Amino acid sequence: MPRRLLLAILLLIAAPLVLLGWSSVRGLRNENLIAKQRLTQLLEQRLLESEPALRAVIDRYERDLSTRLAVLSGPKLLDALRDLERTDPIVRSTLLLQASGAVVHPAEPLSDELSQRNRYAALLSLAASRPAISQAGDSTLTKSAPVLRPLWQPWFMDQGLQLVLWMPKENDVVVGILLERSRWIADLIAVSPQSRSDSSSDYPRRTSTPTKETTGYSELVDEQQRTIYRWGDSPPTDLPRLAQVVVAAPLSNWKLCYHGDLATLSPNASATTIWLPLIATLVVLASLGAYVLTSTQRQMRLARDQVSFAGQVSHELRTPLTNIRLYADLAKSDIESLDDSAVKQKIRPRLDVIAQESERLGGLVSGVLEFIRGDSSAAVLHPRNVDLGEAIDQIIEPFLPGFAAAGIVCERQDNHSGLVCIDPNILRIVLVNLLGNVEKYAAQGQYVRVESGVNDAQAIVRVCDRGPGIAAKHRRHVFEAFARLDNSTSAPSGTGIGLAIALAAAKRHGGDLVIKPSSPPGVCFELTLPIKPLAKRDSPCR
Amino acid sequence: MTQLRFFLAIAATMSLYGLTPTTATADQSVGVTATVSTPTMLADQKNMTFLRVALDGPVLIADAKRPPVNVAIVIDKSGSMGGPRIEQAKLAAIAAVERLRNNDIVSIVLYDSVIEVLVPSTKATDRESIIQKIRTVQVGSSTALFAGVAAGAAEVRKFLDRSSVNRVILLSDGIANVGPSSPMELADLGRSLAKENISVSTLGVGQGYNEDLMMQLASASSGNHVFIEDEASLVAIFNREFDTLMSVVASEIRIDIKLPESVRPVRVLGTDASIDGRNVAIPLTQLYSGQNRYFIIELEVNAAAAGKEAKVADVSVSYTNTDSKVRETRQMAVASQFTTSAEVVENDTNLETLAYATVLVSTERNRMATALRDAGKVSEAQALLNINAIDLFKCAASCEAKNVTSVVPMLKENVVENRLQTDEIVDSEKWNSSRKRMIEYQNGNLQQQVYDGGYRSSSTKP
DSSP states (O other), X not given: OHHHHHHHHHHHHHHHHHHHHHHHHHHHHHHHHHHHHHHHHHHHHHHHHHHHHHHHHHHHHHHHHHHHHSSOOHHHHHHHHHHXXXXXXXXXXXXXXXXXXXXXXXXXXXXXXXHHHHHHHHHHHHHHTOOSOHHHHHSGGGSXXXXXXXXXXXXXXXTEEEEEEEEEOGGGOEEEEEEOHHHHHHHHHHHSOBSBOOTTSSSOOOBOGGGSSSSEEEEEXXXXXXXXXXXXXXXXXXXXXXXXXXXXXXXXXXXXXXXXXXXXXXXXXXXHHHHHHHHHHHHHHHHHHXXXXXXXXXXXHHHHHHHHHHHHHHHHHHHHXXXXXXXXXXXXHHHHHSOOOHHHHXXXXXXXXXXXXXXXHHHHHHHHHHHHHTOTTTTOOOOEEEXXXXXXXXXXXGGHHHHHHHTOEEEEEEXXXXXXXXXXXXXXXXHHHHHHHHHHHSGGGTEEEEEEEEETTEEEEEEEEOSSOOOGGGTTTTTSTTOOSOOSTTSOOOOSOHHHHHHHHHHHTTOEEEEEOOOSSSOEEEEEEEOBOOOSTTSOOO | OHHHHHHHHHHHHHHHTTOOOOOOOTTOOOEEEEEESOSEEETTSOEEEEEEEEEEOOOOOOOSOOOOEEEEEEEEOSGGGTTHHHHHHHHHHHHHHHHOOTTOEEEEEEESSSEEEEEEEEETTOHXXXXXXXXXXXXXXXXXXXXXXXXXXXXXXXXXXXXXXEEEEEEEOSOOXXXXXXXXXXXXXXXXXXXXXXXXXXXXXXXXXXXXXXXXXXXXXXXXXXXXXXXXXXXXXXXXXXXXXXXXXXXXXXXXXXXXXXXXXXXXXXXXXXXXXXXXXXEEXXXXXXXXXXXXXXXXXXXXXXXXXXXXXXXXXXXXXXXXXXXXXXXXXXXXXXXXXXXXXXXXXXXXXXXXXXXXXXXXXXXXXXXHHHTTOHHHHHHHHHHHHHHHHHHHHHHHHTTOGGGHXXXXXXXXXXXXXXXXXXXTTTHHHHXXXXXXXXXXXXXXXXXXOOGGGXXXXX
């Protein structure tokens, strides 16, 4: 029993802990998710801070090249384009197209060199794929004040993205400038933050603040996801990508990414936030459990003490009882040998009462012992052929003087005649208890009715009184040991185990003892005992 | 190559006396010559000819006065540089910084997977603190070569003076693996930097670097490319690089060749020149003291009648004299005679020009041999090298016969080099190393580089 209790308490402690742990893990996960999202947002914001510098580089090209070619036209324009190709580090090739789309510059190469020819072919295909820019310039709406804005075209050749700047000129002439890819990449790198800078130098320098305290690096990634440039703390192994932002057009397929170790970046309190409440709850629950366990154990020890006390008392009573019965019997036989006299007539019935009462007491005591020990030796039944009505009468007889004294009318009814095979001792234990209770608790009803019958191979005995009865809510408890409905000192004396003993006896016989619903006042107990087949002659029936 | 020997001899002598080679004084200017290999051509048929435009940097005696240099030293500190290599690199950088003067500008950029500007572009007045910083360098992980060069160039650009000497010196022993990493992308960057008169010298250390990438980057920006097999020679090589750097006599060089209608440009040998119709423009960032820099343009001349003289090309070379900061221009026209006599044509052949053209043509074949060897075609590659050796040898023989001795040592050296390579390329295990030597040799020829990694010094150099 204590082990089961211990398990129950452990379960009681574990269940909320598991629940709490689970919910806090979930909460933590949610929190981490939110923190991660927030972190991603933060990192994206930081990455976005680097982005305008990149855009500024492209804008600068647009501005510089537009300015250089702004007012030029005709042969001067062609010379300017040749000069650009030759001297401007950012210019790789230039194109000059007429309104018809005819390529004025570059001219078809005279040289045999394959690289020159390939480049020419590539530039022709670039000219063919140019965006419709001139149409926008001379549409009827804008004819009065043509807005000749340069236009960027992303174009793919050689290693990847190439930038081409188209500039519409007067008379629908279009100038295209293919930028030197490596150069604008180098320029983008030059404006990007550096990894570690020399703080002692006089030159102001941009540093990568988001990566100062944690391991992580930022990257500029091209349209094929190749790293172009990296800055920050770069460990030997690659880290997962935590955030990315897209670079503005014309580099629209390029991205700025942040790679880092999430563990070092996210809030580090995860372990304590989860363990602290768990441990606190564990402590509270465990101390509560310990309290419950110890108090329950104390209660149980008390009950056990009560039982063992009752057992000891009963045991102690046995010997004097036996002696009383022995001497009562001796006195009776002594009296039989005396001459008849008035004294003898008076004494004999008194000795009989002594003998019967002591026998009843003996039965009670052995009932108590049996109940306490759960004695297997006592559990053996001794059924024999009995006349039910007669047996009941015998049991009632010793009570009659008491009933009479208390003014209780005892009514009898037997709905069966003949022999049944039951253990009369069981019947006795039960009835003695029930009648004793009537005498003790239901005397005010001044009535008891004992009826018997046989039904479906069961002997049925009912004991009904007109006493105060038992409230419905107590009915379940009256059969429990030491359950007394009134514990006040004014209550009638009693051990509190009578009905428990009676029920245990009935169960041992395979029968039952229940409270029958009856019209108040009073209470009506019904004992059912299964009947064994009748035995031959007077031998025990089995 | 002769010039190289000569220069090295002088440099060696001068360093003996604790002197450094310096630049031209105002009265000494760059010599420009333009010649065709066939001053007389056969009449009434199309003729192929080589036009040679040569720039001779004047060799000058030591002078404490030299133009300031603006140099970015870009050092690879990726993991492979660990150990003695980074230590030697640091020593080399320190030695270089010690040679600077107060009005020079220096910056030091380190890169692994990310860029670190160790010393932002600054006047080299407090050299001791720069050296202190160099001493703190430790190795990192991967190799962001492109960004390293870009950052180095950005540092140089802060104090960019186009008429001065601007250089990024890249020291690397590894393959670029973060950022753009193809030889073409690096060449594009080099070409772009050359337009700003910034050149990139690439020093490849050990067996692990990508020689194609390093060579093309240097070549596109007229920088030097050197294969440093043993890091122990790093300090010496760095010193030589600085020797050349400090001996620049002309910068911002523009070479323009205008061809008449009757002449067609076929190609420019070994140089990525821009050919726009009949205008050929050749980029060159600088000319060193004592350097004989030349370009060979293959031309196709239309048929002309015998006895006629026809213009082949107008050559214009302009440059800034780094000492006087004066912009100087040389212009000349090259013409040819036409005759019906093959003998006259033969006799009139400019053997010197032909010899230089032969060297460049053989160098182009040498590059093809490298490609063939890459494809595992050893015998085909050997056949090409053999053709080279024979061609060069024949050329040397006819030069000797005609008493044109100035080019003979150069031709013979190339014969020897091609012969040696014929044997060296066989061994697959040594191919990595031989290939780096081959690339260095090719670049040396194409750029008339004034010094090399010194690999052949024991075998072929006097």
